[in-house]
Every structure is written in C-alpha cells, then in structure tokens.
Amino acid sequence: xxxxxxxxxxxxxxxxxxxxxxxxxxxxxxxxxxxxxxxxxxxxxxxxxxxxxxxxxxxxxxxxxxxxxxxxxxxxxxxxxxxxxxxxxxxxxxxxxxxxxxxxxxxxxxxxxxxxxxxxxxxxxxxxxxxxxxx
Numbered sequence: 001x002x003x004x005x006x007x008x009x010x011x012x013x014x015x016x017x018x019x020x021x022x023x024x025x026x027x028x029x030x031x032x033x034x035x036x037x038x039x040x041x042x043x044x045x046x047x048x049x050x051x052x053x054x055x056x057x058x059x060x061x062x063x064x065x066x067x068x069x070x071x072x073x074x075x076x077x078x079x080x081x082x083x084x085x086x087x088x089x090x091x092x093x094x095x096x097x098x099x100x101x102x103x104x105x106x107x108x109x110x111x112x113x114x115x116x117x118x119x120x121x122x123x124x125x126x127x128x129x130x131x132x133x134x135x
Contacts, residue, residue: 004037011066013096018065022046031074035081038088042071056117066091066098083130090122 008015022030022041029044050072051059062071062080064087071077077084091098102122110116117123 010095015066018068047072086126
C-alpha cells in the first residue's frame with residue numbers, strides 16, 4: 001500500500017494536468033469511473049474534443065495523464081486499455097518528467113524527419129505491448 005501511495009504522489013503532477021483538463025468537461029456530460037488503480041474520464045464534451053484532437057490527424061481515442069486516462073467513449077477506453085496502461089506505467093517510471101519527456105521525444109523524432117507520434121519511443125513501447133495499431 002505504501003508503494004501505491006508513493007507512486008501516486010510521484011505521478012501527481014502529471015495526473016493533476018489531466019484532472020485540470022477533465023474536470024470542466026464533467027459539466028458537459030463527461031463521466032468518471034475507476035479501473036484498478038486508474039481513473040478514467042470519458043464522453044460528453046471531452047469525447048467531442050478528443051475526436052477532433054489535431055495530432056495525430058483524425059483525433060485520438062484516449063490519452064493518459066499519470067493515473068488518469070481520458071477517452072472518447074467507455075467502449076473505446078475498453079479497447080485501448082492495454083495500450084493506455086503502458087503509458088500509466090511509463091508515467092509511474094518518469095513521474096513529473098513524463099509529459100516533458102514524451103513531448104521532447106516527439107520533437108526529436110519529428111526533427112529527424114520521422115513520425116512524431118508513431119515513432120515516439122513511448123508510443124512504440126505501448127503499441128508493441130498492446131499488439132500493434134488498431135484499425
């Protein structure tokens with residue numbers, strides 16, 4: 001239990017960013033649920049925003065901020081859970097450095113002429129563990 005508490009504190013800055021994004025969407029119909037030690041927020045106006053997310057093109061099904069996963073719908077969260085849980089574990093490793101490290105990795109890949117999303121090492125690991133790209 002102490003390990004879970006320390007991990008939660010370590011990831012709190014990253015989780016806090018996600019909470020700050022998600023809370024206003026609660027007023028627009030977003031719903032919350034707990035899955036294991038992870039909290040998920042989905043639907044309502046949040047789903048609309050994620051569907052229109054500019055990067056990568058075509059929007060995203062879900063995005064992870066520490067111990068919080070934001071998703072378009074409950075069903076898509078179920079489909080993406082293995083992939084997003086990899087990002088949760090990455091956030092546990094990197095703590096408050098997770099978001100800067102992820103963004104810097106994307107910038108580095110892009111600067112070298114690669115796909116800033118699909119070739120980001122954080123995504124490469126998540127897709128490898130979760131079985132590859134979803135249709």
